[in-house]
Amino acid sequence: MNARRIKVLIVDDSALVRSVLTEILSADPALEVVGAAADPLIARDKIKQLHPDVLTLDVEMPRMDGLTFLENLMRLHPMPVLMVSSLTAHGADVTLQALELGAVDFITKPALDVRAGLQAYAELLRDKVKAVANARPRGSLGLAAPRPRSDAGAATVRHFNTTEKIIAIGASTGGTEAIKEVLMAMPPDAPAIVITQHIPAMFSGPFAARMDRASAMSVCEAQDGQQIVPGHVYIAPGDRHLRVTRSGARYVCRLSDAPPENRHRPSVDVMFQSVAENVGTNAVAALLTGMGEDGARGLLTLRQLGAHTCAQDEASSVVWGMPGAAVRMGAAEVVLPLHRIADQLLAWAGQPASRASQHVGAQGSAAMADKRF
Structure with a gap:
């Protein structure tokens, strides 16, 4: 009997990114893309319906930004999350905040030629999704406050x-x-x-x-x-x-x-x-x-x-x-x-x-x- 496939839900406001990620991940027999959502509110409902093992989450989306959604998710329904981040200074800062909130890892997407950029590291993307699926989500564990420098x-x-x-x-x-x-x-x-x-x-x-x-x-x-x-x-x-x-x-x-x-x-x-x-x-x-x-x-x-x-x-x-x-x-x-x-x-x-x-x-x-x- 084959091992159960890892169920992935893709959350991104770009139809192109959703399509490319679905294509890349579906090429691996160990992965199953069970759905996609254009914003966090749709994602919330699909998480309840589809019970995914892993969520890929865009940082900047309509109706609710990725960080707010991630914070709520880790507080109320912790699960493994792979962030999809823009390769910019702002994207870097927001992604590091997401890791603090409990996201397991991240991938970057280029500003130009998104399809070619994502396809260039398709194998790494699939490996990351598998690793994230087996990871221990931190949730909102919290850390001690920074200590003043002496x-x-x-x-x-x-x-x-x-x-x-x-x-x-x-x-x-x-x-x-x-x-x-x-x-x-x-x-x-x-x-x-x-x-x-x-x-x-x-x-x-x-x-x-x-x-x-x-x-x-x-x-x-x-x-x-x-x-x-x-x-x-x-x-x-x-x-x-x-x-x-x-x-x-x-x-x-x-x-x-x-x-x-x-x-x-x-x-x-x-x-x-x-x-x-x-x-x-x-x-x-x-x-x-x-x-x-x-x-x-x-x-x-x-x-x-x-x-x-x-x-x-x-x-x-x-x-x-x-x-x-x-x-x-x-x-x-x-x-x-x-x-x-x-x-x-x-x-x-x-x-x-x-x-x-x-x-x-x-x-x-x-x-x-x-x-x-």
Whole structure:
């Protein structure tokens, strides 16, 4: 007997986008497009009638915008959602808000030649829908409020030496919120952190800005040749690999336009391998939630060199692809729930645990009003 197909409901005000998405997804025998809706109010009724496993949701629509609909959906009828976003600065900001509200992942659609643009990554789109179907929707869990930055602590930069610790973090699907939780638990004088999150070029800058507002550390989109110093976080720009190299006793960010690795640029494996080569046992690393296997081999290389490594556990991961692959190949020294990872990284780096990590997610226990969806 064949496995049950994943039922998809497409919500988009563009008839062309609805048609192209239906065509792309229906080409996979594991997927079944059970319906389409031109706005959230129609979608609400079709969700009740069709009981889809996954919703693809446009950001900007008539009668009710995508964010308002998503917030109501996650509060009253949580389900896996894949956002369909415009590849613009505004689209990036709104999409990051959608991920905060509980959307699992997103795809981007071009402003011109939408059919060709979507068909160009049809395989990735189908893979994302399957991953989202098996994901754990966050719903309106809530996070602790951003902590004020301590200017004194952030401004303190230790002298460079060859034993500086660096924390390396990789993530993909579900990673924007997982990274936020880790960074919110970090003190302002934590060791330098380098991060590769699978994200498009237009989205990485707004993502870094959001993380900067949420963290006591200083967070930025990495620049080529930028020195890596304690108290700072460096996020790989979309569509560029981030490598950590050494210039004398100093660590430096190097960006690369080399071909994608594991279908990704930036690639977690590329960053982890560079950390293994240039930081070695002074590195500590974590592989968080994400689809696929990117980062698992790089994490294994780090562990084999003697660096401390951890992977996010399955229960707290939105998608246990990347960390799961790392666990299966023995790349993770420990496997931890998300809320314990920051303190473990700090402990390995010789820093005291942060009190803030005890409060991350505390607001998520607030009771919601019982309303009809």
